[in-house]
Amino acid sequence: MARLIKLLQNYGIVAGFIIFCVYLSIATQGKFSKAENLLDVANQISINAIIATGMTFVILTAGIDLSVGSILGFAGVVAALMLKKHGVAACFLAGVGIGAFLGAFNGTVITKLKISPFITTLAMMTMARGFAWLTAPEGYISDFPQKFLNIAEGSLAFSIPNLAVFMLLVVALAHLLLTKTAFGRHVYSTGGNEEATYLSGVNVHRVKLFVYMISGLLAGLSGVLLAARLGSGDPKSGEMYELNAIASVVLGGTSLMGGVGSVLGTFFGAIVIGVLNNGLLLLNVSTYHQWIIKGVVILFAVLLDQMKKR
Amino acid sequence: MKRFTTGVFAMMFALLLSASAFAAKQKVIGVSLLTRQHQFYKDMESALQSSAKKNNIKLIVQSGEFDLSTQMPQLESFIVQKVDAIVVCPTNSKGIGPAVKKANKAGIPVFTADIAFEGEGVVAHIASNNVLGGNDAGEYMAKLLKGKGKVIIIEHPTVKSATDRVKGFENTLKKYPGIKIVGKVSSDGQRDKAMTAMENMLQAHPDLTGVFAINDDSALGALRAIEVAKKKGIVIVGYDATEEAQKAIMRGSALKADVIQYPKKIGEKTIEAIVKFWKGQKPPKFVPVEVGIVDKPWLDKVHKLIKK
DSSP: OOOHHHHHHHHHHHHHHHHHHHHHHTTTTTTSSSHHHHHHHHHHHHHHHHHHHHHHHHHHTTTOOHHHHHHHHHHHHHHHHEEEEEEHHHHHHHHHHHHHHHHHHHHHHHHHHHHHHHHHHHHHHHHHHHHHHOOTTSSSSSOOOOHHHHHOEEETTTTTTTHHHHHHHHHHHHHHHHHHSHHHHHHHHHHOOOOOOOOHTTTTHHHHHHHHHHHHHHHHHHHHHHHHHHHBBTTTTTTHHHHHHHHHHTTTTTOSSSSSHHHHHHHHHHHHHHHHHHHHHHOOOOOHHHHHHHHHHHHHHHHHHHHHHH | OOHHHHHHHHHHHHHHHHHHHHHHEEEEEEESSSOSHHHHHHHHHHHHHHHHHHTTTTEEEEEEETTTTHHHHHHHHHHHTOOOOOEEEEETTTTHHHHHHHHHHHHHHHHHEOOOOOOSOOOOEEEEOOOHHHHHHHHHHHHTTTTTTEEEEOTTTOOOHHHHHHHHHHHTTTTTEEEEEEEEOOOOTTTHHHHHHHHHHHHOOOOOEEEESSSSHHHHHHHHHHHTOOOOEEEEESSOOOOOHHHHHHHHHHOEEEEEEOOHHHHHHHHHHHHHHHHTTTSSSEEEEEEEEEEEEHHHHHHHHHOO
């Protein structure tokens, strides 16, 4: 019995998720499990998964990044402008560059000026949104060349959508960075015990600077990818994305206190949110009920996770 | 002595103010817009200005920019200036309550334009008739589908103007038993959410033939999903007729038509209602402003006229 409970605590979320998927396949008469639909879901979760991957680094150091949605919006419109003037390569460079720069700005303010991550990134959230509107005051930039749109429409291999390929690459690289490098170990130890990490000779400030830069960079990349997906750069885009990203990280078992968690867990969290979104729509659940169900799922998942750790 | 001097100065100043007010005898309206950034509001403001000029009214125009804490001081300053009427496009349908109460206490009539105030104390609300707009969209959809098909609605259930549009659309489609509404999904009026919702709806209803979207961001998100999936035989009717949506209609995409609002007419009718009120007539609580339909034939005609 005790073993059963232990098993349930360890794999409860995964088991619940699998049961939900089986239920969805039956309840939607196979519409859910059709390859076409699953590939759609892969496409839909890509952007959130990429942002959430960056967020995982930040949360592992016991920080938070509320500015990712706004950085995405700003990077997206700048990328759209660059695309129309200088082509696809410049567009990617600009989007990713702006993201990384604003992320590094966050990191610098947090480490040098000792302002809390919550406040710093909250300020960046409103500033980047303002810059986005200044860049595209008409509200949108569209009429992109097909070559750029193909990034989101096409598929290079096995009919896996390109956005999902980006996501898998980002997740894989981030996983390697966290588990196989000294930097990765420093991220965990900074979040676990900053003082001890500092005393053992690690440049904690640099670690933090890098995690915010990674988060910003991935938000910038997401801005470019979202522009390709929607076929337009829009200063409104990315609103509330930070909350979805944080929910994915937490669903994936990363502790908001830092030091514990993984990118693969976050990836799983993003899948859960995406499948929930897709499944509830396929089941014709009304909007308000969807909100309630999503909230309950997040609470339950985190509760199970905490029980595991106790 | 010092207090006496300040008192004299204050009295002189007050006299001067009231004298200038008498001398002008021009009525003043304080306007607090939702924003000055959107084309819709730019058009509305220019109509307010020109109508006011025609009636020899002075306008003080400010903008809340979607922020209640910006709008409230604007309304309070109108009350302090003792304007003859206030026009407000609430940044928050309930939040402006205290300012409305204060204005009423000071005897200043309050009018709302475009966005309604949820509460008592407003003389009249002047806005597009969203239910009628929904009706028009429904009629157009029925015409496009020749009275037969499966339709979904992309809604925004927390916004009154959007739910009115949906209500009008659904009511009209009741007349066409061949058309079935098979689903309602929320986009929160945002393009990315509309696109994701549309993708999911294409999976849920492979035989879908029509989409009604409550605004153009939703319509364009749905259009993008349909085009990426290379689905044929689905038509979209949108709302607002933004420039981007008009382009999509012009190039012959799945977006076939849009309901268009006339912000200039809202501005004109607002001034009209206020002038009537000053003359002692009581305008109706809701002054509806008509809406229209924009489709490819209509746009082609307009563009031809412009070219000439």
